[in-house]
Amino acid sequence: MDHFDLDYIGKFQAYQDKNPSDELIEIECARQMGFIYSFHEMHSKALANFLPLFDKRDKIEDFLFANLLICTLQSLTYLKRLAEAKTLFEKYIDDKCNENFYQMEGMLVWFVEALNPTEPELLKYNDKINNFMEDLGYISEKPLLQEKILEVRNVHIKANHNFGKICSDSHQTNISETLVKLQNFILSDPPEYYLDLAKNFAAKLESKRI
Numbered sequence: 001m002d003h004f005d006l007d008y009i010g011k012f013q014a015y016q017d018k019n020p021s022d023e024l025i026e027i028e029c030a031r032q033m034g035f036i037y038s039f040h041e042m043h044s045k046a047l048a049n050f051l052p053l054f055d056k057r058d059k060i061e062d063f064l065f066a067n068l069l070i071c072t073l074q075s076l077t078y079l080k081r082l083a084e085a086k087t088l089f090e091k092y093i094d095d096k097c098n099e100n101f102y103q104m105e106g107m108l109v110w111f112v113e114a115l116n117p118t119e120p121e122l123l124k125y126n127d128k129i130n131n132f133m134e135d136l137g138y139i140s141e142k143p144l145l146q147e148k149i150l151e152v153r154n155v156h157i158k159a160n161h162n163f164g165k166i167c168s169d170s171h172q173t174n175i176s177e178t179l180v181k182l183q184n185f186i187l188s189d190p191p192e193y194y195l196d197l198a199k200n201f202a203a204k205l206e207s208k209r210i
Helices: 007-018 023-039 043-059 062-078 082-092 101-115 119-123 126-136 145-169 175-187 192-209
Strands: none
Touching: 007 023, 023 043, 023 062, 043 062, 062 082, 062 101, 082 101, 101 126, 101 145, 119 126, 119 145, 126 145, 126 192, 145 175, 145 192, 175 192
16 A cells, blocks of 8 residues: 555544554654645645644654645645745744755745745845755855755756666666766766765775775
């Protein structure tokens, strides 16, 4: 059965019912049911599970909360509840769950694509934009902040896809072939974050040949 199969809803609800006093189980079941409903574009039901969890922020680890946050923003956007989404964005943009550049990029891309902010509206997030570009290791030269955010997102997607494919293919190819692919990737001038990953992977493979 697929992880996002709607049949899992009943299983999570039953598990909740068996553990009514366990708050962590309640949180995790609600989170998982929300993701399933969101996957099937049943966004009202997704939000019925997601939104109460924001009152329990301190019980949810950062990485999980970051995913919950972006999925909630997407569901609100789908239902055109943009005022609520903007309020949520502004409340949690400084949350520690967004310290990783992946999460900050996701938040800013959502802001640009869903709300189409003006340059003055984006300017107050200029430090965050600069920080996530520096952490990725790619500084956009686009003149507008909105353009910078979207360009960096596209560069990130491309680098992540290309490096991920090399890693995936390495299980079926020999070390020499993988090293050639890594060298070509390195020469393509990827963001520094991926450049370092590629160099470290190549060094690891080289050590196996000695």
